[in-house]
Amino acid sequence: MKLIDGKQIAATILEEITEEVAKLGDQKPAVTFVRVGEDPASVSYVRNKERAAAKTGIISDLKVFPESISQQELIQEIQALNNNPNVHGILVQAPLPNHIDEGTIFRTVLPEKDVDGFHTVNIGKLCQEDASGSVACTPAGVIELLKRSDITTEGKHVVVLGRSLIVGKPVSLLFLHKGAFGNATVTVCHSRTQNIASIVKQADIVVAAIGRAHFVTVDMLKPGAVVIDVGINRIEDSSRKSGYRLVGDVDFEAAKDIVSAITPVPGGVGPMTVAMLMKNTLRAFQATRG
C-alpha cells in the first residue's frame, strides 16, 4: 500500500511557487480572503491559506464580516476588491450564511480574480478544456496528487462520491479531460443514488467528497483500488485537548490494508487545496502582466 503524502507533495509545490514569486519584480501577487462569520472550520481553513501565502511571498489580506452582513453589502465589498488593481485574487470562503446566495456571490467576483474557479466563466472553461481559466483548488489538487504519484487515470473507472460545485462536479469534469490524467470513465454518486456500495465496489479510483465521517467502509472497496479522501470531518475525541479529531469520508484504518494507494486525513488532499490556491493566485497575477 502506498500512502499518498499530500503534505509532502504540497510542500514541494509551495517551494516551486516560492521560487517563481522570488523571480518576480517588486510587485508581488496579492490575494484577499473574505470570511463571513466565525465557523470554526472556515476560520482554520482561511488561517492555513494565509500561512501558505506568507510562506511563498504572496501578499494576503483577510476581510472578516459579521454573519449579519446583507447580500447587497457583501456584493459591494467584493466589487470594491474587483476594482482594486492591487488585488489579483479574491476568495470568498464557503459556506456562507443561509440568507446569502453563494452562486450570486461567486459570480460577483471577476472571473480574472476568481482564484477558486467557481465563477460561471471558469466552470465553462473547465467544461471546454480551456486552460486559461482557474480550476477549483480541491479538484486541481486531487489530479495533481495522482500526477505526482504516477497514478494514471486513462481508461479507469473513477467513482466520485458527491456532486458539489466545490469538489464533485469539477473533479468529475477533470477526469473526463483528454490526457493521461483524464480519459477516465466517471460515475458520480450522490445522496439520491441507489446501491452506492455496489457502484463503489467497481471503482479503480474512489474520490470521496460527501462530508460524512467513515461513510466508505472497507467492504465497499475493490481490493487494489486507489482512494482519494477529500472529507474533513470533526468527530468527538475526549482524549484530545480540542475535544475533537479530524477523520475522512473513508474508514482509513480498515481500508489501508486492501487498497493500492490512499490519502490520509489530515495530510492528504487538504494541504493540496491550499497549494493549488497559491498556484491560481500566481497565475491570476501573471495574467495581469500580459
Ligand code: GUN
Ligand atoms: N470551502 C471548502 N472548500 C472551499 C474552497 O476550496 N474554496 C472556498 N472558497 N470555500 C471552501
